[in-house]
Amino acid sequence: xxLWSDTLLYVEEQRSxxxxxxDADIAIVGGGFTGLWSAYYLKELxxxxxxxxLEAERIGFGAxxxxxxxxxxxxxxxxxxxxxxxHLVTSIDEIGAFAHQHAPEVGFVKSGTLTIARSGAQLARxxxxxxxxxxxxxxxxxxxxxxxxxxxxxxxxxxxxVIHPGRLVRALAREVEKLGVRIYEKSRAITIEPTLxxxxxxxxxxTSIIKATEVFSQNSRHHAPIYSLMxxxxxLSEEIWSEIGLQQRETFAEALHLVxxxxxxxxxxxxxxxxGARYLLGSRLNKKHEMDHRTHxxxxxxxxxxxxxxxxxxxxxxxxxxxxxxxxxxPYISWDKTSGIGRAGGYSGDGVTLSHxxxxxxxHLILEREHPITTLPHVNxxxxxWEPEPLRWIGxxxxxxxxxxxxxxxxxxxxxxxxxxxxxxxIRV
Ligand SMILES: Cc1cc2nc3c(=O)[nH]c(=O)nc-3n(C[C@H](O)[C@H](O)[C@H](O)COP(=O)(O)OP(=O)(O)OC[C@H]3O[C@@H](n4cnc5c(N)ncnc54)[C@H](O)[C@@H]3O)c2cc1C
Numbered sequence: 316x317x318l319w320s321d322t323l324l325y326v327e328e329q330r331s332x333x334x335x336x337x338d339a340d341i342a343i344v345g346g347g348f349t350g351l352w353s354a355y356y357l358k359e360l361x362x363x364x365x366x367x368x369l370e371a372e373r374i375g376f377g378a379x380x381x382x383x384x385x386x387x388x389x390x391x392x393x394x395x396x397x398x399x400x401x402h403l404v405t406s407i408d409e410i411g412a413f414a415h416q417h418a419p420e421v422g423f424v425k426s427g428t429l430t431i432a433r434s435g436a437q438l439a440r441x442x443x444x445x446x447x448x449x450x451x452x453x454x455x456x457x458x459x460x461x462x463x464x465x466x467x468x469x470x471x472x473x474x475x476x477v478i479h480p481g482r483l484v485r486a487l488a489r490e491v492e493k494l495g496v497r498i499y500e501k502s503r504a505i506t507i508e509p510t511l512x513x514x515x516x517x518x519x520x521x522t523s524i525i526k527a528t529e530v531f532s533q534n535s536r537h538h539a540p541i542y543s544l545m546x547x548x549x550x551l552s553e554e555i556w557s558e559i560g561l562q563q564r565e566t567f568a569e570a571l572h573l574v575x576x577x578x579x580x581x582x583x584x585x586x587x588x589x590x591g592a593r594y595l596l597g598s599r600l601n602k603k604h605e606m607d608h609r610t611h612x613x614x615x616x617x618x619x620x621x622x623x624x625x626x627x628x629x630x631x632x633x634x635x636x637x638x639x640x641x642x643x644x645x646p647y648i649s650w651d652k653t654s655g656i657g658r659a660g661g662y663s664g665d666g667v668t669l670s671h672x673x674x675x676x677x678x679h680l681i682l683e684r685e686h687p688i689t690t691l692p693h694v695n696x697x698x699x700x701w702e703p704e705p706l707r708w709i710g711x712x713x714x715x716x717x718x719x720x721x722x723x724x725x726x727x728x729x730x731x732x733x734x735x736x737x738x739x740x741x742i743r744v
Pocket of ligand 1: 369371505637663664669
């Protein structure tokens, strides 16, 4: 069960499905952060627009309602990071302003993120990749914030907030409806052509269309969906929290090669996620894969190795979803004026903040309003295709395996992994 949809504070009525043929100025396919922020900024720029959103399932069904709740300034590729970063920081603050005004239940706190080294190899890597935005913390400094077993140092990066993503995505849907946007649930777009979307029972004719389906997008060579799985504990007592730390609710991760991420939730649970589940041939999505028992157990084991006090604590929630990884790890936000179709995605697991930037950028591009964000390098970026199968399957799963081996290598040799060095371009799967 997904923690975020299990802790919503209220029961949300299902919205009706689209029925019949309707007209709109802008039709958006996908009711996640990208689609909703696009609608929000389009309405802000032109309140008279007639906007509809078609969501195949329910609002927040996708990654926006399942993620680790890191609202960070992370960007999946180092290329162009220096020019994009200030805009990501602005996006974090704008998401925070939205949450404070409309949805305090999201528990938005910009308390930064901690990366913890538990071996000399990890610490050496943190030092060698330290950027001007992060601060190196000594063993005592890191332990004053988080009591992770065997920690020997780490880094602190201030530009990251913690959120309850399930509440944010639903609050955003409510707010755009107040602005006059019509949202239809259980309304899967079956065909998307310039100016026309059809569903099983209905159609929308619209001047402009936004495809905001990220990892659910169909073209299998355009991205590799990589599963990220999460677990969460029962609410923990103050006594246990005094043994863990995280008094400011900082997000945190161990400096492993294999992606892992944690947060102290607004209702005082520990929620932790990680990669490691197998990639499926043909970039397929499979619901069963979200509940991969082995990966969930490995994340629980890792969490307990960090905080032995959790040995007797129940892990009440397990869930997961896929993140969309383009071949070059480069996000894209594109707008084609001729066809009237825009799209955004390829956030590679960093989409909470990036989807805000994407939605705001698409709104400005479509309405031809000038803004520095419309000239950022990811605008109209052309991603290369992934290799055909089975090469893609061998490459991606080989990298997942090698990443895991690199961490084991480091835990034995205590030196930066040679395997990791060799796999640099694949390593963050
Ligand atoms: C487990 C997990 C942890 C993550 N952790 C983080 C994190 O901590 N920080 C971070 O920055 N990012 C994280 N991410 C990534 C982030 O959640 C996503 O990049 C982001 O939410 C993508 O938003 P989106 O709106 O583009 O896509 P989604 O939220 O996936 O929304 C797409 C929507 O489109 C709908 N749809 C699909 N096809 C159709 C169709 N044909 N017709 C109509 N609707 C359709 C889907 O039902 C879905 O609701 C994580 C992702 C996962 C899965």
